[in-house]
Amino acid sequence: MTARKPSRKASRKTIEAAAVEVPPTPQRTPTEITAPGAAGTSVASAPRDRPADAAPPRPRRGGAGPSARPAPALDEGDRGRLLAGEHHAPHDVLGAHPVPGGVLVRALRPFAHSVTVLTTGARVELHPEGDGFFSGVLPAPTVPEYRLQVVYDDAALEVEDPYRFLPALGELDLHLIGEGRHEELWRALGAVPMEHQGVAGTRFTVWAPNARGVRVTGDFTYWDGTALPMRSLGSTGVWELFLPEVGEGALYKFDICRPDGSHTVRADPMARRTEVPPATASIVTAAHHEWQDADWMAHRGDRPVHEAPFSVYEVHLASWRPGLTYRQLADQLPAYVKDLGFTHVELMPVSEHPFGGSWGYQVTGFYAPTSRMGSPDDFRFLVDSLHRAGIGVIMDWVPAHFPRDDWALAEFDGRPLYEHADPRRAAHPDWGTLEFDYGRTEVRNFLVANATYWCEEFHIDGLRVDAVASMLYLDYSREDGQWSPNEFGGRENLDAVSFLQEMNATVYRRNPGVVTIAEESTAWDGVTRPTDRGGLGFGLKWNMGWMHDSLLYMAKEPVHRKYHHDEMTFSMVYAYSENYVLPVSHDEVVHGKQALVAKMPGDWWQQRADHRAYLGFMWAHPGKQLLFMGQEFAQGAEWSEAHGPDWWLLDPSYEASGDHRGVRTLVGDLNAVYGAVPALWQRDTSPEGFSWVDGGAAEDNVFAFLRYDADGSPLLAVSHFSPVVRHDYRLGVPVTAAEGWVEVLNTDAARYGGGDVRNEEPLKAEAVPAHGRPASISLTLPPLATVWFRPA
The missing domain is CATH 2.60.40.1180 (Golgi alpha-mannosidase II)
Known part of the structure; x- marks a missing residue:
């Protein structure tokens, strides 16, 4: 494998010197990445399982070209901060800078034997300064265009110098980030492949205001970030570095120096793609999917959702048909849902999460579809396929909390950042997770932009917001002494209220036709009232009271039901206080609660009859409908994310398959009549x-x-x-x-x-x-x- 031709102006000798074979690493056969930036223009990437602190291969002696004039000695303070990964302005020290008598060029290339500057018609070797630093003064009146040739024991690489580039993030972006009003935050933060100053590469940016320093590390540096310190962009807390020649597919993380001087290596909070769990690296990516759903997008908002048919099939993608990819799901799921007549699917969380058993409700990658089933473009293909089948796509969204994994958001830069600084406000009492600090503008921006991101980048038609009640109340699941009241002495979380209002207002303003749905289990007033009238601004709300009461009634023997009659009628007392969805969700068919048909009393005939009658009552009752997968054919076992629905119950070879196919036929007919009858x-x-x-x-x-x-x-x-x-x-x-x-x-x-x-x-x-x-x-x-x- 040879290095890329460095420059049309470089000499033949330079090109020949750069053509050095790179042997494979001993752990596994390496894979090539195109233009990996700081490591070189054609170099084998480090193995995925290489330890984060592993060093590159030891350098081999070599190099050519006359030496530059010695540069003034590097300031010891700068040297120490750069080596410790705690320098705020590495571009002030590294790269090329005019000085009296020429241009000073300094590079930090640990493990290199020599570094040579390649300019038009000249190649000048820099002087080693120790600790991986190389410097020299070029006899040039102004800073020329140049590249670096870096020689190691087993490679001679010609590369661009990342420290010759201006910031790739604009002042408007920084202003909006500082104000907490950047509604397209994903275009400003994270890893964005781009062309900058005429060179292709990737801009890396991260918000870490408490960090003493931040470095980029990845498979293109053998997971050693020493050579790639980022610069601080002022009071916004944003750090930036443009890495030329790093492209899509590159794995990366951020090496953060905490306030106490210790280091932590973190996945990118804004990563758009991740490794397949349990691996945790972020992946540079860009969207290439060509959407085919223009007609759907143009007309999805023609009728307000609360005045339209809205029948939802809730799906856990990973277990609907275990083992299928997003693209394989696109071949099967749209046809199945269309045949049943549902207007929408609701996908349990697809954002990246480390533990599959959480069903996606403990998110670490808020901007990345889980890689378990494919790439972000593969997920776009699935959404596109559903739209072309006439089916809307709702996604569960989880802004209420996040897990404590030490490679993700928790104390991201060494101090509470995304979570609240008050431990009583930070710790979620039910799930061992952390709650977001909704009062911090940057955190609210992170979440509000995330809501619009899914709608705009993936054409999602609705967000069902999980665990809203836990966000609204300061005393949620907390005893006396475990919480403190708000500024007015109440238990309402005013920051969360403001955040939800901002999120809903932003989503509806930017994305006509999108609906937001609250999973809110209390009697909070105005969940679906518009924000300009003091409400939270959701379009719909799950009617948890109806679900609880009606299932309690159905679980009784018929002879006892007359004593519980009001359990079925009470919902009409408050039916018009909000815009409701009637859910029989995944939460009702797990953890010992039994599947829907198994909740019913009596023998199998009575259970099936009750199941069918209940669905008929549900579809006729005011409100929209939601049914979890497996309940459409009266699956008797609880749902398990390990194996999904019991599809074998529909196999004609199974003696009782007709019982289950009959219920599925009923669901299709319910939806058909429902859609045809506006009443x-x-x-x-x-x-x-x-x-x-x-x-x-x-x-x-x-x-x-x-x-x-x-x-x-x-x-x-x-x-x-x-x-x-x-x-x-x-x-x-x-x-x-x-x-x-x-x-x-x-x-x-x-x-x-x-x-x-x-x-x-x-x-x-x-x-x-x-x-x-x-x-x-x-x-x-x-x-x-x-x-x-x-x-x-």
Whole structure:
């Protein structure tokens, strides 16, 4: 492997001197990276498992060219700070600088035998100063264009000098970062491949205001960052270094000198790609995916989400079909979800996380899709495929906390930075993690920009924000003495409130058609109220109360349900206080809570019937729907992230597969009727869209209500949670003429695995008053079933 031609103006002798073979390292066969910058233009990268403190191969003697005039001695203070990795302005010492009588060039190249400056028509060898420093004064009136030839024992490398480049981050970027208002922060911080001063490379920037010094380290330096100190860009706390010839695929971290002088090596908080866990390095990357979803993006905001069909299939990508990559998922998931009729998928967190058993809820790489299933472009391909199938993509987003891993965000630069400085505010009491400091402008900027990043860079259509309640309350899961009140003496976390308002306002302003959804389990007022009216500004909120109450009711034996009737009706007392989603999520089918069908009492027939009837009740109830994978075919076992849904239950060779396929057919029909009948979604947030027919039939275990669309067209939903058939059951209806009511869905139908007790003919409305209405119909109620009717 030969070094790249250094310069069209360099001599043939120079080129020949640079062509030196690089032997493979002993641990494993090395891989070449294109233009790895400080290490050389064509050099083998270090093995991935090489220790962080390992040294490069020992240098070999060599070198050529006349020597430069000796430079003034290096200041001992500068020498010590550079070697200790705690210099704030390495570009002031390293690189080329005019001096009386010429241009002083100084390089820091540990383990090198010689360093030679290559300029137009000349090559001048620098003098060794010890500790890896080389310097000399070139007889030139101004700083020339130059490159460096660095000779080691086993390589002669021609490279650009990183210290001849001006800062690659603009003043506006720094101003916005300092103000905490950089809404495209990912374009300013992290590793950004770019061309700078006519040279291709990567700009590395990191926010570390407490650091005494920061260095870049990576596989292109054999994980020794001594030669690559970064410069501080003033009071913003941002450090920067442009590394020419370092490109995509390079692995890197930041070597940070803490305030006490000790060092810590950290992954990039802004990394857009990471190694596959348990490896922890960040990877230089850029987006190349060509989107095909222009029509979807142009029209996704045509109708407000709370006035549109919104039926969500919740997915844990890594276990939906274990072992599939993002691109393989793109071949299967869109077709499956489209066939079931869901309008959206909700992906459990895809941001990088070190422990798979956390399901993604303990994030270390907030800007990187997990590399377990492929690259960021592969994830873009999956989102694109879902959009082209007409399916929206919601992503779980976790700004409530982060883990304590010592290579990630915790005490990032030696002091609390992303977490609150008060240990009582920093430690999350439930999960052993750390809470963000929402009062710090840079931290809020990091999170707000992250929300917009997923929407803009990955075309995400919605963010479901996890654990909002734990953010809103200072005393969340804390005892007396473990928390302190806010400035007004209350328990509200005012910083978190302000952050959530800013995040929602920014996301909605920048990304029309995107929806934010709060997982908020308390009665906090105004979660979905606009921010300009004092609310948090979310578009939707998970109705945890409905989920808890309705599942409590369904778990009772039918004979006991009449004593818990209000568990199913209470949700209508507050149904219009927020814009709600009705969730049966992953949290309800793990950790001993049982799968949805297994929560139901009785034998297998009763369990399946209850399961189907409950889904029918859920789809008719005001609010949007969310169902976790596996529940669409009545999986009986709890979900496990290790093996995912029990797909074998649908295999025709399995004796009871018809039972499970019947439930899946029902879910598809529920979504089909739901999408076609505006009464079921158009007025979800308006009291005029709902009316009880009979909400008090506790003895019968019956719930009957009407849903209305904007034109007043009704749908009658009747849920019957007793295992008996009720004939001639009379219900009041709004239609008094000779029109009939037809059955449009019956969860007891044979195609779903039921007993097929049906209302075959249209039911004529009779002038028999019932339930406060002048007309009524007489119907047959199947056992443990939900039936929907519409006027003929």
